[in-house]
Amino acid sequence: KAGVTQTPRYLIKTRGQQVTLSCSPISGHRSVSWYQQTPGQGLQFLFEYFSETQRNKGNFPGRFSGRQFSNSRSEMNVSTLELGDSALYLCASSLDRGRSSPLHFGNGTRLTVT
Amino acid sequence: DQQVKQNSPSLSVQEGRISILNCDYTNSMFDYFLWYKKYPAEGPTFLISISSIKDKNEDGRFTVFLNKSAKHLSLHIVPSQPGDSAVYFCAATDSGTYKYIFGTGTRLKVLA
Numbered sequence: 264k265a266g267v268t269q270t271p272r273y274l275i276k277t278r279g280q281q282v283t284l285s286c287s288p289i290s291g292h293r294s295v296s297w298y299q300q301t302p303g304q305g306l307q308f309l310f311e312y313f314s315e316t317q318r319n320k321g322n323f324p325g326r327f328s329g330r331q332f333s334n335s336r337s338e339m340n341v342s343t344l345e346l347g348d349s350a351l352y353l354c355a356s357s358l359d360r361g362r363s364s365p366l367h368f369g370n371g372t373r374l375t376v377t
Numbered sequence: 378d379q380q381v382k383q384n385s386p387s388l389s390v391q392e393g394r395i396s397i398l399n400c401d402y403t404n405s406m407f408d409y410f411l412w413y414k415k416y417p418a419e420g421p422t423f424l425i426s427i428s429s430i431k432d433k434n435e436d437g438r439f440t441v442f443l444n445k446s447a448k449h450l451s452l453h454i455v456p457s458q459p460g461d462s463a464v465y466f467c468a469a470t471d472s473g474t475y476k477y478i479f480g481t482g483t484r485l486k487v488l489a
Contacts, residue, residue: 267420294475296477298479303481304481305381305383305466305479305480305481305482306421306466306468306479306482307479308476308477308478308479311475311476318475319474319475319476321476353420353421355420360475361472361475362409362426362428362470362472365411365423365426366413366421366423366477367423368413368420368421368422369420370418370419370420371420
């Protein structure tokens with residue numbers, strides 16, 4: 264079974280631009296979550312989607328948005344990029360919501376904003 | 378506000394000895410806890426979990442202990458192996474939100 268696939272693996276953008284990251288969950292998984300990893304901050308929760316609806320949102324500005332499609336694939340968008348948005352963005356999928364469904368992570372998209 | 382804290386950024390242990398990684402949390406609503414392991418250039422992988430109704434869960438070389446009164450959990454790895462060298466994240470969630478909150482991670486180095 265294929266794991267969680269994130270594309271692209273690396274991105275370099277300029278301040279002020281916007282970016283879209285893509286995540287394909289494990290087949291059959293219906294929940295997709297996004298996390299931002301920066302040195303010293305660990306994994307910061309961005310949002311969670313289930314059945315095409317955002318179920319949870321972290322403490323990030325409105326420049327960060329996402330969506331989930333009917334096939335459970337998800338995209339994350341960051342508009343008006345800032346230098347501080349440079350990070351590893353991780354997508355995780357789970358079969359369902361709740362404790363019986365641990366998160367399975369992709370290898371991430373490394374975003375560098377210059 | 379960091380609800381899940383891993384106060385040791387790094388830890389070095391000799392091969393064959395015990396590794397103990399610690400995690401503290403502040404939100405009393407958390408009722409499920411997990412540990413993830415992360416190698417460079419890879420996403421975190423699930424290691425072991427524990428429900429708040431238990432105080433210990435074991436899986437092979439890995440044991441997680443939960444002290445609810447102290448809001449503290451720990452991961453024991455016995456015996457430690459060089460392949461265990463990675464960053465370990467603890468995470469917590471509550472049954473109401475299904476939102477997983479992660480700590481900042483502890484980098485474990487097992488010396489051969």
